[in-house]
Amino acid sequence: MKKVGIPHSLFYYYHYPLWKTFFADLGAKVVTSPATNRLIIDQGINLAVDELCFPIKSYYGHVMELSYQPLDYIFIPRLVSIEHKGYICPKFMGLPDMIKASIPNLPEVIDITIDLSKSDKTLNKDIIKLGQLFTHNKRLIKDALEHATNEFYLCRSLTKQGYTMAEAIKIWEGEEITYSQESEITIGVLGHGYSLYDEMLSMDIVNKLRNLKCRVVLPEYLEREKVENAAATIPKRVFWTLGRKMVGSALHMEEIQEVDGIIYLACFGCGPDSLIGEIIERKIIDKPFMLLTIDEHTGEGGIMTRLEAFCDMLHRRRYKVDENNLSAHG
């Protein structure tokens, strides 16, 4: 049985159910690295160039972690674009090359190019070629792809119940997840999935907020169409897929009455975030908005203090009506 390694990082948080099902259906064994921990991060920081953003540094660590295991393949797709006329980020476009340049003795790298910016015809061909690494039966590959897509949507639908993508993946794999449902205020939390849902990178701010008696609204929870419509009100279409989702979600959240405030989790050194954060900050006028920037620093106290202060402020705005003239900008 061939073994395929998938790093537990970056687009793992969006596409893992898809690739796992696909490879498993073709008879391969899927191995993932453990959830991000301090050791992985330290390895990543040592390997990567200083100026890279935090999530990519941790990805280096995950690949390194996998490279210690006996694997036949390691799956590092080149994610150019996952929708028409939209990109993810230049760093994703060069990722397989960056990894290969920095980590020696890797198992064979599957660097399939995923580019839907112009058409999706080549992608299907590429996926079939990818499947042929494991089987010659084209029918089987096509069935596997269809099954994988269904599993992906199934897992995705769990996020509508208020789970994060990371939790949805755990539930999809058969774990049970509970969190405190007690809530006094509602906060919209935005950010790239690969930093927001990684409990180590984001310092688990989703659960920190839940423990502060907040209901957390995530971009995946919102209706896709409404998010797209809100994003379309910006004069120029945002060409970063995740960036557009953030702008749309933020604008849509401002319209949802029950959302008391919005938190945007940005990564230090993230290109799209530097402009998207600015656009959102200028457009969100009626609701408190806080931009949190994360990097490899480990001071959890600072984040906790800011979250508590933000929640206290929202609480006062909501429950003490005569004091609602507080500044909307935190």
Place this chain on the structure above:
Amino acid sequence: MKITFPHMGNTHIVIKAILNGLKLDVIPPPPITNRTLELGIKHSPEFACMPLKINVGNFIEAIEMGANTVVMAGGWGPCRFGYYAQVERDILHDLGYDIEMYILEAPDLKFTELLGQLRDLAGNVSFYEALKALNFAWYKIKAIETLEKRFEYLLPRVNDKFLVEKFYDKSLEAIDLAKNKKSVDKEVAFYLKRLNSLPINNEELLKIGLIGEIYTILEPESNYDIMRHLGRLNVDVTRSIYISDWLNDHLLGGYVKKSNRKKIIDCANPYLNYWVGGHGQETIGNAVNFAEQGYDGLIQIGPLTCMPEIVAHSILGKVSEMENIPCMTLYFDEHSGSAGINTRIEAFVDMLSRKQYGNQSLII
């Protein structure tokens, strides 16, 4: 309507020529100074890359001088540049400036569409006149590059660096003022003669290739004038980007002059096999190309947090190892201490010259 535009190296001369040819009132932003940067930093997003901050500073200073329309280029990513104009417009409007932003959605576009957009801007100019303006601008680009190349060749070789720099600066001013092709020719000939008359030192020089992001390479104010600094250290620097090559490849479809872009992209194989936006792939391709030509070292420059250059930077270490060429990466941001940068450049140059001595098995 009084039009302004952002600075990028010597392109202000060219853009001015185009807009003047379209019979538009132009107010070029004053030269980039510390004040420009301060204004830009104050009003721009903190983590945006350096060119955006300089742009904002340029616009504010030009608006203070009376400009009311800003011409800016757009694009469709994935590099941040494509979204610059949108953010800059929001910044200027929120500051209370009543200006109009005219965004040319280049570089994804065809030349004819650009011509159409320019005519929209100009209004009452005929197609022939628009074409003539572009033709004259292209002529100025060629003149400027002749002088730039000569200057870059002479600076490390001539003993009196001050005079070379002075003649070169004056020659650019003269090209800027020239009204027609004939006077452009005259100025080029005049200054080339003066530059060539300076006595030359025929020692063998260190050769360094300058690679990286286009704005940082072209705009001396954004790179602490690294070209001149290296020239004064008697280093022969070749840069990877000239504005005419870029225009030829991206806007004019490669028809105007012979393009070696394909060769450069091929050179990037097998290190970086995909386009990563900006000049990431070109940076790697040029690095390999310079190494093959026997250069002594490479300096990669870019604005801090520039995404395509970080991709290239991550791979450059491998290129350096495989092609056996020393590389150094410098990122520029708003901090103004040039001494740190100069020390690093000097140390790098010292290291290269020692390496050269080492090859001749001399012991110092």
